[in-house]
Amino acid sequence: MSTVTIKDIARALNISTSTVSRALRGSYEINQETKELVLEYAERLNYRPNPIALSLKENRSRAIGVIVPQIANYFFSQAINGIEAIAYNRGYHVIIFQSQESYEREAANMQQAMDRKVDGLLISLSSETSDVSHLRALQEQGLPIVQFDRVSHELDTTCIVADNFGGAFAATEHLIKAGRQRIAHLTIPPWLSITQERLAGYRAALEQYGLPYDETLVRYGTFGQNETGPMVDELLALPSPPDAFFTASDRLALGCLASLHQRHIAIPDDVSLIGFTNLNAADLLNPALSTVVQPAQEIGQVAVERLIELIEKKQKAAPPSTVKIPTRLIVRESTRSVVHS
Amino acid sequence: MSTVTIKDIARALNISTSTVSRALRGSYEINQETKELVLEYAERLNYRPNPIALSLKENRSRAIGVIVPQIANYFFSQAINGIEAIAYNRGYHVIIFQSQESYEREAANMQQAMDRKVDGLLISLSSETSDVSHLRALQEQGLPIVQFDRVSHELDTTCIVADNFGGAFAATEHLIKAGRQRIAHLTIPPWLSITQERLAGYRAALEQYGLPYDETLVRYGTFGQNETGPMVDELLALPSPPDAFFTASDRLALGCLASLHQRHIAIPDDVSLIGFTNLNAADLLNPALSTVVQPAQEIGQVAVERLIELIEKKQKAAPPSTVKIPTRLIVRESTRSVVHS
DNA sequence: ATCGTTCCCGGCAACGTTTGCGGTAATAAA
């Protein structure tokens, strides 16, 4: 109803739409008086250009698509926070898609994002995704893509990730220095890049300190519910059970903590626990949880900055590379070293 | 580059675009053979209609705007989760805006949402917002609006909220029954509807059990950082300090818990603590936190369902009303009753 | 008087799609 168009202004001022258009963007070939007239009138009627018409004309949308497995996950919501803040300032909108850890939905989301003509795509892969040909197809069509957190290196895109190796190394080293010898690693699906990197950091630390790498101490979860119980049970039933747990995600850390509570295992007296997490309440847990924090917001920010750079400079942008954002080890009660008398 | 348009199909098949368009939507005035030809060809080339062109023509976008104070807040991210799931199934996209608890950004977000021609708006007000004339203006222009959680009743829209009164009543009643007499209420800005409702529930419970209502026990926070420390200090310095804390948000509950820890106040031995929250790790806190849980996801779902109803039935939709979603009291360690000997 | 400039502006097409209207054949009814 009340939306003012360039035509309305043209009609009211008895000039052509092209003149109005040029006046509005301050073209040099418009009379100063006319310009002021148009500007003043547009201001008064609160004229706002129709971005949809622009999109149609310029075949772009000033929107970027963000595909994440789950919004209701503190890591991703923080990352989106970082993304949205930057994008907003740069004049881009953010359209959110959730893959719900489903390959199919992820592919459908991409199709939708393409249909909507997003100018670029930010994606963190679903845990089901091992084949990335759908992504490659879009990339080959010229869509700027930046991966973050859960990335695939089979794809030649810019990737923004936490320093998973370093974080895992630091966590494992810390446990070892606190006197732990049998360190279990509860982690996420093995085909994810971050899983491999964390596992590598874990192994490197074990090796450096002369501890054996025992495959039976490494357990892979999905992102399902209540899967830690059985994992913990199996580990504790081993002939030589673990004296520490290093978990690779928020959910696993919390699940593991809950499972240990239920089984009346004392932390850190019986076992240590450290997470690779993003919780803001880790220090309020029982016990306060040692953790390797991932700078989720910063990852989001860097990712969207790179993406916009890619969108706007297209050809002469920095070549694809992987950016590692440092992680931080925070030591709390759950990994206190226990003196064996 | 590779996007197929109706024109491409028309050219290839040597027919007009109107015929293609009609064939694609199965118009009766197109020859069966032609239809099949077009459908088959469109399928083969993976034709997908350009939603932007549609939007321009029909002056709608099949997108709904969601304005929340903060994405990185478990309540809102869960609500968005619910929203996105439903919207997706109904063919709508979700465009997210964060007001960052700023009135100005909220207003700017609305403007942007309007510019983008969202078909409807879902909003939870920023804590700074007391004047809602900007919202009213949009509503009077015919934009379907549904408020959720932080709503203003100065506006005649459908509102979806948790049962704040009931939840606060239940929490307060529970504390009283556990033997507490001086119950402090740490809450959010007083001009928010949810604040008033929770306060009313708190007062009603006090009254029902014959306890006096003491204004000095009620403290209003903003949504800033680290504001609970001073509040807790002031309360504990009262001549007759509280023996229980009832907090009105995730952040206040966690902040209060942290502040009490720092001051070495034992929970629940010295004071009780119960939150009005949405944390999924409340049972893992130290101590396990009693809480009134808000069904965030359900609130989001109901809100978007109502909004879509409003969008699609416009005139004959249900009249504005306020829907209260029940809350649930979960009792844990932090409000254990302490036997005074 | 003619030509070249400069300044300012309007017409038109285009982006992809839908839709009202008109038109052409073929067939049926008179």
Added chain:
DNA sequence: TTTATTACCGCAAACGTTGCCGGGAACGAT
């Protein structure tokens, strides 16, 4: 044979905006 009906399809406008092209007026230079 003429007329009405049916079945099928194309033309063109419209949504809001931009940009190319062209053109008129005014002016100075030749």
